[in-house]
Amino acid sequence: MAGKLLVYVEVLEGTPAEHSLELLGKAKELATKAGLGVGAILVGHGVRRVAEEVVYRGAEEVHVVDDPRLATYSVLPYTDAAAEVIRNVGPEIVLFSATTTGRELAPRIAARLRTGITADCTDVDIGDWVDPATGRRYERVLYQLRPTFGGEIMAAIVTPWHRPQMATVRPGLFPVPPRDPSRTGRVVEWSAEIEESSLEAAEVIEVRRETRKVDLRSARIIVAGGRGCGAKGFELVRELAKALNAEVGASRAAVDAGLIPYDHQVGLTGQTVKPEVYIAVGISGAIQHVVGMKDSKVVIAVNRDPEAPIFRVADYGIVGDLFAVLPKLIERLGKRR
Amino acid sequence: MPMNVVVLVKPVVDPKAAVRFRPDGTIDRSAAKLVVNPYDKHAVEAAVQLKERFGGRVVSVSMAPPHAADAIREVLAMGVDEAVLLSDPRLAGSDTLATSYALSAVIRRLEQRLGGVDLVLCGIETSDSNTGHIGPEVGEWLGIPSVSYVDRILEVGDGRVSVKRLIEGGYAVVRVKLPAVLSIAGTSYQPRIPSLRDVLAARRKQVAVWSADDAGIDPSLVGIAGSPTRVVRMWRVEIKRKGVVISEADPDRAVDRLLEELRKDGVPLGV
Numbered sequence: 001m002a003g004k005l006l007v008y009v010e011v012l013e014g015t016p017a018e019h020s021l022e023l024l025g026k027a028k029e030l031a032t033k034a035g036l037g038v039g040a041i042l043v044g045h046g047v048r049r050v051a052e053e054v055v056y057r058g059a060e061e062v063h064v065v066d067d068p069r070l071a072t073y074s075v076l077p078y079t080d081a082a083a084e085v086i087r088n089v090g091p092e093i094v095l096f097s098a099t100t101t102g103r104e105l106a107p108r109i110a111a112r113l114r115t116g117i118t119a120d121c122t123d124v125d126i127g128d129w130v131d132p133a134t135g136r137r138y139e140r141v142l143y144q145l146r147p148t149f150g151g152e153i154m155a156a157i158v159t160p161w162h163r164p165q166m167a168t169v170r171p172g173l174f175p176v177p178p179r180d181p182s183r184t185g186r187v188v189e190w191s192a193e194i195e196e197s198s199l200e201a202a203e204v205i206e207v208r209r210e211t212r213k214v215d216l217r218s219a220r221i222i223v224a225g226g227r228g229c230g231a232k233g234f235e236l237v238r239e240l241a242k243a244l245n246a247e248v249g250a251s252r253a254a255v256d257a258g259l260i261p262y263d264h265q266v267g268l269t270g271q272t273v274k275p276e277v278y279i280a281v282g283i284s285g286a287i288q289h290v291v292g293m294k295d296s297k298v299v300i301a302v303n304r305d306p307e308a309p310i311f312r313v314a315d316y317g318i319v320g321d322l323f324a325v326l327p328k329l330i331e332r333l334g335k336r337r
Numbered sequence: 338m339p340m341n342v343v344v345l346v347k348p349v350v351d352p353k354a355a356v357r358f359r360p361d362g363t364i365d366r367s368a369a370k371l372v373v374n375p376y377d378k379h380a381v382e383a384a385v386q387l388k389e390r391f392g393g394r395v396v397s398v399s400m401a402p403p404h405a406a407d408a409i410r411e412v413l414a415m416g417v418d419e420a421v422l423l424s425d426p427r428l429a430g431s432d433t434l435a436t437s438y439a440l441s442a443v444i445r446r447l448e449q450r451l452g453g454v455d456l457v458l459c460g461i462e463t464s465d466s467n468t469g470h471i472g473p474e475v476g477e478w479l480g481i482p483s484v485s486y487v488d489r490i491l492e493v494g495d496g497r498v499s500v501k502r503l504i505e506g507g508y509a510v511v512r513v514k515l516p517a518v519l520s521i522a523g524t525s526y527q528p529r530i531p532s533l534r535d536v537l538a539a540r541r542k543q544v545a546v547w548s549a550d551d552a553g554i555d556p557s558l559v560g561i562a563g564s565p566t567r568v569v570r571m572w573r574v575e576i577k578r579k580g581v582v583i584s585e586a587d588p589d590r591a592v593d594r595l596l597e598e599l600r601k602d603g604v605p606l607g608v
């Protein structure tokens with residue numbers, strides 16, 4: 001075996017997070033192509049229990065740091081624990097999901113290991129790379145593809161001579177690998193090497209995390225409302241959704257304002273959706289929202305601000321007051337039934 | 338309890354201007370006007386609010402070419418007391434590991450000069466690189482805690498700060514020991530618009546230009562040599578959107594036109 005590719009697997013409510021399993025599936029594909037072994041890192045408390053589950057999803061070995069002091073996520077103790085495992089295992093590549101956890105934790109680990117890291121990749125691949133300056137060939141180089149300049153430009157990035165090569169990868173891009181309980185793998189338990197100062201540095205006082213019950217990913221049409229809708233506007237959003245037999249989506253600002261439950265949130269910290277038609281109403285089009293809906297086939301936007309960035313990612317836009325536009329739309333689309 | 342706050346401010350190519358390439362495929366930043374990274378203004382706003390509440394000094398730190406000084410005046414007008422611009426040809430080509438090292442070296446010097454730095458604030462990401470790595474990496478170089486995606490600073494006292502951090506499906510409240518690095522999300526701190534008086538007052542404030550040596554930077558850890566990552570290719574993303582924007586004052590006509598366009602293009606809304 002030429003080396004290892006490890007995936008940091010987040011555990012949410014006692015199960016491996018779906019986005020981590022997706023990444024494991026992708027990692028396995030790359031590892032097979034490059035002749036690498038594929039493994040996982042689990043950090044937390046009570047996480048030993050899910051190691052087998054991670055094996056069933058394709059990991060050949062699972063490195064576990066299970067310690068009561070790691071019961072809630074906090075960046076410093078988790079950095080200590082994960083960095084120590086990575087140092088000992090010496091993988092070629094370590095991948096994280098580009099979640100709020102991954103994007104906080106992974107750069108901290110990378111800096112500790114004095115290696116490079118690429119953020120928020122939309123694809124990864126493995127291949128050879130020849131340094132144009134020296135003509136030297138490097139093998140098993142991770143090609144990290146990611147948008148920059150707010151999505152206007154794509155970049156391919158490599159980390160040729162540092163190990164491990166590290167990246168965070170956007171959730172929601174790859175299929176979850178099938179579960180195969182006949183798979184076997186090695187589980188390696190590590191004791192947590194945590195500095196006392198890391199534990200003292202931060203105290204997590206409260207975590208409020210809703211899990212979602214509504215799956216918007218298979219929706220054909222989504223009508224999404226933003227903060228601009230207010231409670232009254234959201235009624236119109238729901239009505240329009242009903243007229244179109246569509247699901248209701250929302251921006252984070254709408255969710256945070258209590259207009260609709262988190263279940264419906266689209267974006268970086270919500271769901272990634274790809275409907276045939278996405279209708280954004282009273283949504284400004286912040287990048288964190290757009291990453292969750294930009295692969296929709298057709299995007300329609302209603303916003304009274306002609307400068308709203310949502311119009312830059314829309315096929316059709318109406319510049320106007322949603323309270324005037326939506327009733328007309330509902331009337332016209334409802335009528336044909 | 339007066340607080341000394343360092344706020345990291347990156348001058349970037351105006352995100353409203355189209356990105357230009359050089360013939361060799363690299364990005365041409367030379368001609369473009371530099372502005373303050375929009376996200377960093379939220380961090381500046383948070384820093385200035387802390388100063389207004391607790392007293393102390395706010396110093397901005399930027400790593401950019403010398404002509405970035407003009408852009409930095411904007412944050413001086415917002416209430417930053419002084420600005421440091423780290424500018425040195427040896428820093429060119431630095432990736433996030435190298436940049437965070439260089440910024441942390443400046444912060445260490447400021448620590449000595451100010452008799453301590455209580456907080457380092459930064460934006461959640463830059464408009465040109467969108468990584469959000471600098472905050473956690475600076476924290477690591479300085480050996481202090483970091484919190485990313487901070488929506489709001491809730492409380493300061495007893496050498497600690499409580500913050501609300503955004504996560505999937507909600508938030509977490511974290512109490513961290515000072516000094517710490519916080520990446521401020523653009524959600525709660527709406528940047529103030531400086532008045533004419535503020536703008537004039539900012540002219541008397543100083544943008545100190547530091548070389549790598551002024552900051553005590555080890556040249557082998559910055560620039561291309563100190564950067565583990567290499568950008569091997571960049572290309573423009575084709576946004577395949579039709580971009581039909583209807584600005585009719587009359588909502589009836591606007592909706593009519595929309596439905597007509599949808600029908601023409603066969604968009605499956607059953608219209």
Ligand SMILES: Cc1cc2nc3c(=O)[nH]c(=O)nc-3n(C[C@H](O)[C@H](O)[C@H](O)COP(=O)(O)OP(=O)(O)OC[C@H]3O[C@@H](n4cnc5c(N)ncnc54)[C@H](O)[C@@H]3O)c2cc1C
Nearest residue numbers: 226227228251252253267268269270282284289304322522
């Ligand atoms: C770590 C992090 C994660 C995040 N995750 C997400 C995420 O998953 N999803 C997400 O959506 N955001 C997310 N955000 C927040 C994001 O940055 C924006 O704050 C949010 O998307 C804004 O929501 P909005 O467009 O509804 O509100 P606003 O930006 O307030 O926009 C409201 C819009 O409504 C328009 N409007 C107002 N009244 C009317 C009217 N009567 N008629 C027509 N138009 C009107 C306005 O012109 C404006 O464009 C995240 C932010 C951070 C920092």
Ligand SMILES: Nc1ncnc2c1ncn2[C@@H]1O[C@H](COP(=O)(O)O)[C@@H](O)[C@H]1O
Nearest residue numbers: 345346400459460462463468469470471
């Ligand atoms: N060259 C720089 N000079 C000063 N601050 C920077 C620089 N690069 C990044 N930052 C800070 O780090 C944050 C995150 O940047 P990034 O990791 O590049 O997305 C930004 O919002 C800035 O506050």
